[in-house]
Amino acid sequence: MSFVVVPIVLGGAAGWGVHALGEELESQFLALLIVFALIGWLVRSWAFGIFSAVAFYVVAGMDEWDRAMETLSLVLISVIIATLIGVPLGILAAKSQVVSNAIRPVLDFMQTMPAMVYLIPTLFAFGIGVVPGMISTIVFAMPPGVRLTEHGIRNVDTEVVEAGQAFGSPPLRILRQIQLPLALPTIMAGINQVIMLALSMVVLAAMVGAAGLGLEVVRGLQGLQIPRGAEAGLAVVVLAIFLDRIVAALADRAPVVRASRVRD
Numbered sequence: 001m002s003f004v005v006v007p008i009v010l011g012g013a014a015g016w017g018v019h020a021l022g023e024e025l026e027s028q029f030l031a032l033l034i035v036f037a038l039i040g041w042l043v044r045s046w047a048f049g050i051f052s053a054v055a056f057y058v059v060a061g062m063d064e065w066d067r068a069m070e071t072l073s074l075v076l077i078s079v080i081i082a083t084l085i086g087v088p089l090g091i092l093a094a095k096s097q098v099v100s101n102a103i104r105p106v107l108d109f110m111q112t113m114p115a116m117v118y119l120i121p122t123l124f125a126f127g128i129g130v131v132p133g134m135i136s137t138i139v140f141a142m143p144p145g146v147r148l149t150e151h152g153i154r155n156v157d158t159e160v161v162e163a164g165q166a167f168g169s170p171p172l173r174i175l176r177q178i179q180l181p182l183a184l185p186t187i188m189a190g191i192n193q194v195i196m197l198a199l200s201m202v203v204l205a206a207m208v209g210a211a212g213l214g215l216e217v218v219r220g221l222q223g224l225q226i227p228r229g230a231e232a233g234l235a236v237v238v239l240a241i242f243l244d245r246i247v248a249a250l251a252d253r254a255p256v257v258r259a260s261r262v263r264d
Helices: 002-022 025-043 046-061 065-095 097-112 115-126 130-154 158-166 171-208 213-222 226-252 255-263
Strands: none
Touching: 025 046, 025 226, 046 065, 046 226, 065 097, 065 130, 065 171, 065 213, 065 226, 097 130, 115 130, 115 171, 130 171, 158 171, 171 213, 171 226, 213 226
């Protein structure tokens, strides 16, 4: 049953994302350019907003806009699914040493396996298309989210947790109002790593049928077309910088980070 449900869910999610960000992008170019610039300005700074607008305009000038948006949609969907799975696993591992001991060797195995190997079982199970690329990307990008979530919660000051327990707070409330807020910068660092790994894997996933910039990189390699591959690679770098700076800026807005700056 899982071999039927998983590809349907992931394939539907991928199809929705590609349709939302990849359909008729020529007419939406200016609107999306303004949206990216506003996100960079509001989340980080006006200078980064200008950089975002110029960088994405350069991507469009290289005729990589549609493929960049396809890659962005696949990355965002993969990251959302990997985060929804990885963060709860990290919380569970932080709360239970048994769970932590059980998943640690699995995470070690996942992080030491070469990225290309992830494509083999999914390609064999689901065939060529978006679904094997999506599943490979989710599995490949998940471990940092699990590890850093567990690390962040375990490193919360025990005196703060004990103070909450002394006031009679239940474990769920301590987790929600004490541990998660204090661990948020570490969790966001994990999500940042998930994004970077997903972006790198989505490019490789073009070898099994996933669309986007990875397909241009593969075609450039196959045809020894250096400019074609370089342009697609530059577009990937733009996406990586944009997503990295946005997530880092959101992490800097965590209450614990702002409080530490006030004390300093």
